[in-house]
Amino acid sequence: MPESEKKRSGGKNVTSSIARRINASVWLDKLESYVFLNVAILAALFVMLVLYSIGWTPAGDLTAVELLKEIRDMEFTGDSLRNLVMEIHFASGEIRTTALGSWIEFLLPVGVIVTAGEGIDLFTSLFGAHKILKKLRPLDEIVARATAISKISLDQTKIEHLEEAIRTASTQDGQVHLSTGDSDLRKVESALNQLLLKMEDSYRQQTRFVSDASHELRTPIAVIQGYADMLDRWGKEDPEILQEGITSIKNESQHMKELVEQLLFLARGDSGRNTLHKEKTDLRELIAEVWEESSMIDPDHEYVFISAGKELRVGADEASSGNITLPAAPPAFVEVDVSMVKQSARIFVQNAAKYSEPGSTIRLSVNSSGGKVSYIVEDEGSGIGKEDLKHIFERFYRSDKARNSDTGGTGLGLSIAKWIVDAHDGSIDVTSRPDFGSRFVVSFPAA
Numbered sequence: 001m002p003e004s005e006k007k008r009s010g011g012k013n014v015t016s017s018i019a020r021r022i023n024a025s026v027w028l029d030k031l032e033s034y035v036f037l038n039v040a041i042l043a044a045l046f047v048m049l050v051l052y053s054i055g056w057t058p059a060g061d062l063t064a065v066e067l068l069k070e071i072r073d074m075e076f077t078g079d080s081l082r083n084l085v086m087e088i089h090f091a092s093g094e095i096r097t098t099a100l101g102s103w104i105e106f107l108l109p110v111g112v113i114v115t116a117g118e119g120i121d122l123f124t125s126l127f128g129a130h131k132i133l134k135k136l137r138p139l140d141e142i143v144a145r146a147t148a149i150s151k152i153s154l155d156q157t158k159i160e161h162l163e164e165a166i167r168t169a170s171t172q173d174g175q176v177h178l179s180t181g182d183s184d185l186r187k188v189e190s191a192l193n194q195l196l197l198k199m200e201d202s203y204r205q206q207t208r209f210v211s212d213a214s215h216e217l218r219t220p221i222a223v224i225q226g227y228a229d230m231l232d233r234w235g236k237e238d239p240e241i242l243q244e245g246i247t248s249i250k251n252e253s254q255h256m257k258e259l260v261e262q263l264l265f266l267a268r269g270d271s272g273r274n275t276l277h278k279e280k281t282d283l284r285e286l287i288a289e290v291w292e293e294s295s296m297i298d299p300d301h302e303y304v305f306i307s308a309g310k311e312l313r314v315g316a317d318e319a320s321s322g323n324i325t326l327p328a329a330p331p332a333f334v335e336v337d338v339s340m341v342k343q344s345a346r347i348f349v350q351n352a353a354k355y356s357e358p359g360s361t362i363r364l365s366v367n368s369s370g371g372k373v374s375y376i377v378e379d380e381g382s383g384i385g386k387e388d389l390k391h392i393f394e395r396f397y398r399s400d401k402a403r404n405s406d407t408g409g410t411g412l413g414l415s416i417a418k419w420i421v422d423a424h425d426g427s428i429d430v431t432s433r434p435d436f437g438s439r440f441v442v443s444f445p446a447a
């Protein structure tokens with residue numbers, strides 16, 4: 001910010017007065033604690049001196065308090081500090097004298113050094129306001145900016161300029177851009193341009209989403225329509241065509257149902273209506289459940305759960321009984337919405353199955369390290385090319401390979417998984433090699 005602007009704004013005056021006040025308060029606190037500390041040290045030294053003078057030892061018959069209670073009077077005599085003598089008069093009439101000269105000779109320099117140190121510290125602290133001022137610099141700038149903006153006099157002509165600029169906002173590089181040509185309005189102009197950019201970006205995302213969604217829905221509708229026509233023409237007489245038509249219509253409507261459910265999930269997410277019900281959960285148990293259920297539903301792949309260094313495999317029958325005991329291992333607690341995180345894991349596991357050959361192995365595991373708890377899904381499938389890898393989390397993105405295969409996806413699974421993981425402040429790391437397989441590591445903050 002230019003100096004002249006700062007001066008005009010008066011922002012610096014505000015923050016330096018705040019800094020001075022903070023410094024004065026810190027200085028007074030420091031002074032108070034030094035005085036308290038010194039008085040406490042002197043009192044402790046005096047009591048120790050008295051106890052020493054009356055010959056108290058921890059091993060003696062009387063406690064220190066009992067002995068102190070016996071004291072009736074105390075007198076100090078001597079013409080100088082060096083000759084100072086302390087006389088202690090007991091209830092029994094006994095008088096004990098102690099020469100304090102050597103004590104004072106020893107303690108005085110120590111006291112002087114300590115007090116000088118405190119004094120120097122208090123003195124330098126008097127000038128500590130500039131350090132506080134440095135820390136308050138961002139505040140200083142905010143004040144200056146706010147003052148500068150508030151000083152722009154928005155007279156009728158300027159308001160008209162602004163209105164005209166909004167009405168005639170031009171399109172530059174495909175972006176709406178607003179320009180008044182008035183240097184006083186430059187700040188307002190740049191704020192409005194930034195806002196326009198954001199609105200435009202979100203509008204573009206919305207329209208792309210709607211057009212992609214309509215396109216994706218059009219395909220199954222066209223297929224259903226085609227089969228309905230075919231049934232109408234030939235299906236009534238030919239049972240083979242009838243069966244083919246029914247199966248295809250069933251498959252397509254199932255695909256459409258899936259697509260609509262996924263679209264609804266993302267729409268709810270975008271509008272902030274997907275509420276999370278977080279609870280403390282052992283991620284190992286949660287992923288083990290997904291592993292069991294996958295083994296049960298999909299007999300075409302071998303599902304392995306790696307836990308405590310052991311590779312666990314289940315046959316479909318065992319998995320359906322739900323009787324699997326995991327080997328003992330420390331729990332991996334996370335604070336998550338259980339059903340959503342399960343949904344995310346199912347997406348990765350189903351993808352692993354979709355994009356790998358029957359008979360291949362899919363590995364699931366859970367790891368804790370560096371304040372994070374992660375679940376890992378690995379497959380030996382087709383892998384993802386470098387170019388595709390950049391886009392797989394985009395809505396409706398499917399690699400050419402996936403589009404041309406009959407795996408039947410929608411291109412929304414990973415967008416949903418990412419939404420869920422982001423909503424839990426988590427992260428996803430993907431490692432993949434075409435024809436070798438993929439590894440998805442999904443991490444959450446440890447609870």
Ligand code: ADP
Pocket residue numbers: 347351352354355379381382383384388392393397398399400402403408409410411412413414415438
């Ligand atoms: P889809 O419904 O097509 O599976 P996703 O959003 O789940 O949609 O995945 C997007 C794309 O990422 C897939 O079409 C596929 O090309 C690729 N992909 C995702 N998971 C894997 C995987 N485990 N192996 C290979 N490719 C994958």
